[in-house]
Amino acid sequence: MPKRRRSNGEGTIYQNNGKWIAQISYWKNGKLKRPKRTCDKKADAVAKLDELRREAQQLDMDEQHHTVESYLTEYLRDIENGDHARKTFKCYNNVIRPHIIPQIGKLKLNKLKPSKIRTMLTSLRESGVGSRQVQLAYVVLKTALGRAVSDEIIMRNPCDPVSKPPHKKREVIPFSRDERAAIFEQAKDSFHLPMYKFILSTGMRSSEVFGLEWSDIDYQTKTISVNKQYINGEISKLKTKGSNRILDLTPGIEKIMEDQRAKLKSKGHQDNEFIFCGVRGGRINSDKHGPRIWNPILRKAGVDVRGLHHLRHTFASELLAAGADLLVVSQLLGHSSTSMTLEVYAHALPPRRSQVAAKIDELFGS
Numbered sequence: 001m002p003k004r005r006r007s008n009g010e011g012t013i014y015q016n017n018g019k020w021i022a023q024i025s026y027w028k029n030g031k032l033k034r035p036k037r038t039c040d041k042k043a044d045a046v047a048k049l050d051e052l053r054r055e056a057q058q059l060d061m062d063e064q065h066h067t068v069e070s071y072l073t074e075y076l077r078d079i080e081n082g083d084h085a086r087k088t089f090k091c092y093n094n095v096i097r098p099h100i101i102p103q104i105g106k107l108k109l110n111k112l113k114p115s116k117i118r119t120m121l122t123s124l125r126e127s128g129v130g131s132r133q134v135q136l137a138y139v140v141l142k143t144a145l146g147r148a149v150s151d152e153i154i155m156r157n158p159c160d161p162v163s164k165p166p167h168k169k170r171e172v173i174p175f176s177r178d179e180r181a182a183i184f185e186q187a188k189d190s191f192h193l194p195m196y197k198f199i200l201s202t203g204m205r206s207s208e209v210f211g212l213e214w215s216d217i218d219y220q221t222k223t224i225s226v227n228k229q230y231i232n233g234e235i236s237k238l239k240t241k242g243s244n245r246i247l248d249l250t251p252g253i254e255k256i257m258e259d260q261r262a263k264l265k266s267k268g269h270q271d272n273e274f275i276f277c278g279v280r281g282g283r284i285n286s287d288k289h290g291p292r293i294w295n296p297i298l299r300k301a302g303v304d305v306r307g308l309h310h311l312r313h314t315f316a317s318e319l320l321a322a323g324a325d326l327l328v329v330s331q332l333l334g335h336s337s338t339s340m341t342l343e344v345y346a347h348a349l350p351p352r353r354s355q356v357a358a359k360i361d362e363l364f365g366s
Helices: 042-057 068-081 086-104 114-126 131-150 177-186 193-202 206-210 251-266 286-300 310-321 326-333 338-348 353-364
Strands: 012-016 019-023 026-028 031-033 036-039 223-226 228-231 234-237 245-248
Touching: 012 042, 019 042, 036 042, 068 086, 068 131, 086 114, 086 131, 086 234, 114 131, 177 193, 177 286, 193 206, 193 251, 193 310, 206 228, 206 286, 245 326, 310 326, 310 338, 326 338
Parallel strands: none
Antiparallel strands: 012 019, 019 036, 026 031, 223 245, 228 234
16 A cells, blocks of 8 residues: 655654654745654654644644745745756746746645646647747646655645646748848838848857857957857856857958947947847847847738747758758857757758769769
């Protein structure tokens, strides 16, 4: 028979180093309390446990029956103040606050059912949240609730019966020449037009562009040093060694830099150390820029809405379709290997079967 788990506020008695320990777990003022009493005799520990139970029962019911929001808020606080990497807290925070809490935050923690979690995941998908973020919402929630089980706050993890959502990579749909012309025409008066042209001309990730500084541009050697990114409100190193790269400062890109300097000067931001910024001079918030600025431009231009990163996809797709060397394109994109580039952009490679067939006849034909 499986061992029955203790519910919140039930408590336990155990022996340690010859002493009897009475301990109970409950929530108070948003924090987990686990008071214990040490006794010489088991009978005394039983009596102490009864006292602890009465103390827990005197708490407000909202404290004993924590909401999902209050528990996850405390969980995030522990992550932030614990030994976890800063990026772990950022990742969890960016999933819990915008995706999980608005969906199920008001539910009582001990009343959370698998059906509510399935409904949450479906709602996130239907609202346009990407499959990777939906998957992360499930993984983070399951991890957090796993700790609640370990702390004996809930008896079982309601995520266990729920299948992990699959992550489906979005189809790469580059912008056609006509679509690019329509976008740039619509954005001709936009403060961000040079940035859009820069991404299209370099294939850089938007986070890399947001982190680019004037000190990264070398006008003597005509190069651009890509070595950092601005993401989740912080400047950080790039993920892989291959992501750090040197790009050519072509005449076309240099013209874009001149246009950007003019844009900055027009708004009084000519002393900014970073090249691309918001209209008010601050760093660009990637979560807000798409919905508020980029997407409306595409709609007004009559172009199907897709992310800013599709300018990067367009850069790569166009180069490969024109016969550019796969290895060179992979290096320009900052991919760790050509296999990664092939996985994403195989559709853009020109058909070569007829060329190979001709080469077979040339080499081996009679």
